[in-house]
Amino acid sequence: PRPPPPRPRPPAPPPEPPAWQVAFGKAWGAAREWLFGGNLVAKVGLAILFIGVAFLLRYASSYVVVPIELRLAGIAAGAIALLLWGWRIRLSRPGIALPAQGAALATLMLVSFGAFKLYHLLPAGFTFVLLLLLVVFTCLLAVLQDARWLAIFGIVGGFAVPILTSTGEGSHVALFSYYAVLNAGILAIAWYRSWRSLNVLGFAFTFIIGTIWGVQRYEPAHYASSQSFLALFLVFYVAIAVLYARREAPRLRSYVDGTLVFGVPTVAMGLQYGLVKDFELGPALSAVALGLFYAGSAGALWRWRGGGLRLLTECFFALAVVFGTLAIPLAFDGRWTSAAWALEGAGITWIGLRQRQPLVWRFGILVQLGSWLAFLKALTGIDALTALGQHFSLGFLLLGATGVFVALLLRPSAKAQAEGASAAKLPWLGSVFLCVAVAWLLGGLWLEVWLRVDAAARGGLLVLSAFALVLGLQWLAGRVGWRLPALLGGLVSALAGVVFLALMFRY
Missing domain, CATH: 1.20.58 (Methane Monooxygenase Hydroxylase; Chain G, domain 1)
Structure with a gap:
């Protein structure tokens, strides 16, 4: 019998749009819904009404002989009537009620500001209090009617009040x-x-x-x-x-x-x-x-x-x-910064791995890296006498010790791999930390020998200090069942031999 024909593959899903495009689409949709949703005719009409009031104030100040106090009072009375009407129909026609209330409150704020700034009918202190009361009243109406945009309008007006009423002497x-x-x-x-x-x-x-x-x-x-x-x-x-x-x-x-x-x-x-x-x-x-x-x-x-x-x-x-x-x-300076960050980074990494919080232990790794950079920056421009007096070798040893500790935490153990721990997915990270830690330890030991021992005995002590480090790495390899410390011990031995021969030929 013939084998069944292969099933057709389902079409590949379309690629997801970039994050910025999704965010822009959501923002545009929200703005469009706010602007064009609800009773659009009412919103447009009330916006025209608000703009018309502003032009009416300007026109009246130029051509109408009625006292300005009466003109402003009439506009304010009309705004209050519009506000009361909007409150009255809040349940039956909310699509019109809220825009009406917003337009009325905006008109009252505009009249108050115009009476102060344009016509100098109100003192600054009284205008300030009046506008503040209007803002509080607007926010109260917003909470009672669950109208977010009304509260936003009130808060924007509230923050604008001291700017609008400022005389420069407050x-x-x-x-x-x-x-x-x-x-x-x-x-x-x-x-x-x-x-x-x-x-x-x-x-x-x-x-x-x-x-x-x-x-x-x-x-x-x-x-x-x-x-x-x-x-x-x-x-x-x-x-x-x-x-x-x-x-x-x-x-x-x-x-x-x-x-x-x-x-x-x-x-x-x-x-x-x-x-x-x-x-x-x-x-x-x-x-x-x-x-x-x-x-x-x-x-x-x-x-x-x-x-x-x-x-x-x-x-x-x-x-x-x-x-x-x-x-x-x-x-503090770079030395103390690196020491504190090294200890802190090791502690944060330990806590993050223990509690299985990837963001925490990754932050600890970043702090460790920051300690290395801070120490290297502190080393720039340091002469031998300063390094000897300030015990820079202790900084090397501290960075090396904390690096070994973090490397052991990140070592991909069988238990971590079986449990699917997040750190087990990065087996190279522990290896990198151990390599850098060995470099810090060897640098600290050799710096101390180089600064404190004369040239005749320097080569032998460099080899002895490297040999002590190799013994420690071999012990660590057998203790935790990790081959990398033993391999690094071999590299340290080879490097010590090369340095010893170089010093012999030099002196």
Whole structure:
């Protein structure tokens, strides 16, 4: 009988579009839905109404003889009537009610600003309070009606208020106190609604305006108040990120807002560096303080929610480790940095492998690599007398010892391969670490001999120190059942012989 014909292969799936194209498509779809969704006619009509009010104010100021106070009062009365009508139909016709309320509130803000800026009918302080009340009222309506875009409109208007009403003579304390009130409002909204766009918008406005003020107006005399407000805003947005995660986690969504969780400490540390860069150990102590803050936040979050917000807790703990690591090079020179990073990297790698967390042990590997680079940088431009007095050979030996420890952790054991551990998929990594560790150890031993022993006895002691290292490698190979240490021992022996012969012919 003839064999059955081969089955046709299914067509290959089309290639997935790049990530940026997917993100752009989602953003465009959301913008199109917001702009054209719902009652489009109502939105367009109210936008035209708002623009018409602005032109009416300009026209009335030029051609109409009615007192400007009455004109503004009439426009404000019409806006209040529109607001009441929008509230009244909020249940029966929500597609029109929310745009009507937004247009009415925008008109009231515009009239208040025009009365202050264009016609000088209202003092700056009264206008400030009036606009703030309108912002609070807008956010309250947004929460009551679950209208995110109405809250966004109110917050944008709120952040614009001090800019619009500024006379150039205000106090930065008053400015940031006002922004603290706004951010407290965003925090209160975050307790009831998980509106990520509102949270990110508040974060962006707060820190962008703060950065602009810092570049243009900051003076050393402002340090105490500026430091207090920066710490307050940091606490605000860490709390907002926690509240967002608390509301989103039960819905099985991606509850960690990476923009806030990682963006806030990054921007805050940048601003903090600008505040304390002229203080002795200022940046280092700031990094330590941020690390302790995030470590405490991780602990408090774990006690409060347990494993319910495990990912957010791990993010806070990772930030604590990062800022603690960053404090070392900000406080010490390259030798101490490399020593601390070597020990820290070995510990992080051990914890990550023990808990089977690939991101953790990979971060530990990066810290180890950073310790090597920091030590090599510290060696540049060092003469023999300085190296002898500062015991640089101890740095070599410390890097070598921690390198051997990490190599043993990454060694592809049979148990790790059977369990499918993530490190077992990179068997070459442990081998690379062991090779580099042996180079550090041999370099430290030979550096000590070269600096402390005269030329006549130098060759013999170089061979003896290499022989001691070879014995240690042979013992390690038999102890853990790994052939690579024995092979490296053979290479060290050959290298020691070559160096000994070279010194004999030289002297």
